[in-house]
Amino acid sequence: MEKNVKVSMLCQIYGKLLTDKQYNFINDYYNNDYSLSEIAENYGITRQAVRDNIVKGEKKLFEYEEKLEIMKKTLNQEQQMVKILSELAKIQTKYSDKKIASILENVKKELNFLV
Numbered sequence: 001m002e003k004n005v006k007v008s009m010l011c012q013i014y015g016k017l018l019t020d021k022q023y024n025f026i027n028d029y030y031n032n033d034y035s036l037s038e039i040a041e042n043y044g045i046t047r048q049a050v051r052d053n054i055v056k057g058e059k060k061l062f063e064y065e066e067k068l069e070i071m072k073k074t075l076n077q078e079q080q081m082v083k084i085l086s087e088l089a090k091i092q093t094k095y096s097d098k099k100i101a102s103i104l105e106n107v108k109k110e111l112n113f114l115v
Contacts, residue, residue, distance in 0.1 A: 017064060022054070092104050
């Protein structure tokens with residue numbers, strides 16, 4: 001997974017555990033596509049100060065994920081749900097019982113809601 005995407009996802013999961021500055025800078029940099037210069041100008045600080053806060057924030061995000069593994073578990077669950085949906089689709093095409101088809105359709109709707 002690309003670092004930018006990973007940091008963005010980690011920020012969504014653990015962002016509120018960062019300092020306000022770290023969260024805001026990482027959010028602006030990775031999610032709002034601001035440059036270091038734009039962020040520095042908006043907050044009236046140097047580019048280096050912005051970069052230092054981003055680097056420290058990234059380090060914390062990766063430490064949280066290493067310990068808690070929320071993103072890893074979430075991605076694994078999504079992959080499992082996709083596999084389950086695929087298997088349900090196979091069952092639906094193989095068997096024509098209307099009651100089974102109805103039940104499977106309801107299960108698929110619930111799983112799609114989670115994915």
